Amino acid sequence: MSFRLEAPETRGNAVVVEVPHAGLVLPADTLATLQVDARTVLRDADAYVDQLYAHSPRAGAALLVAECSRYVVDLNRRPDDVDGAAVEGVGAPRGWFPRGVIWRETGDGTLALKRRLTRAEFDQRMALYYAPYHAALSAQMVALHRRHGRALLLAAHSMPSTDRVPGAPATVTPRRRADIVPGSLGRTTAHPALVDAVEQHFRAAGLSVRHDDPYRGGATTAHWGRPSEGFHAVQVEINRALYMDEATGAPRPDGMAFLTGLCTQLVTRLGVVLDALRD
Secondary structure, X not given: OOEEEEOOOOOOOOEEEEEOOXXXXXXXXXXXXXXOOHHHHHHOOXXXXXXXXXXXXXXXXXXXXXXXXXXXXXXXXXXXXXXXXXXXXXXXXXXXXXXXXXXXXXOOOOEOEOOOEOHXXXXXXXXXXXXXXXXXXXXXXXXXXXXXXXXXXEEEEEEOOEOOOOXXXXXXXOOEOOOEEEEOOOOOOOOHHHHHHHHHXXXXXXXXXXXXXXXXXXXXXXXXXXHHHOEXXXXXXXXXXXXXXXXXXXXXXXXXXXHHHHHHHHHHHHHHHHHHOOO
């Protein structure tokens, strides 16, 4: 199985926590096309985010975690977010996507693919790794919506601590990103009370928050963020410098402990806020 799904341990709320980018596994059937080493896979993963949200089931939420690396497929992209430079026989009606559903470039701009995927290889990856994950996510969201009349997707991610651009001159000082970046496509993908709750929760803990900057929410947030239909979605990016050494990839125990508690409390809080909403 390319993902794991954990049910709530307590009386469930209407929250699903998804962690699409923490996985590090490169299945054998994908290795023939990839030229990325373990260090690159870890660097471009949302490392340890699954651990930060590991207690979500105790807080009443379902937890969906991808086991495979985003170098297999990027689960936070649309299935048509792909171009002919990555996959044979695929047009580029929406442009060129070096890091679309298939990453042909690494996070630092080097080539990730040895060659283009054949259309058969692409279809196989989507069938084995993309479709089952999103089917499981959809089943959870729809079931919660039927039971509660609403459902919230909390898309859990992490981000590099700065906005350094690959290839930029060394004289250019990168900007330090905020500690927390909630993304909701301009506050459109969730009820305002839910968006406010996320921001207030982290600010109360002494962390800096910058909404939608630089991440406004990916394809999954856009798809499930339909508040008028009772489906809400918020993406939360955590600055990696808070909990890990970005140079070595090693977790920082104090930061991990602090954020694990904070993320668990966030899930509990969002469940309460969601339950209190009145249409």
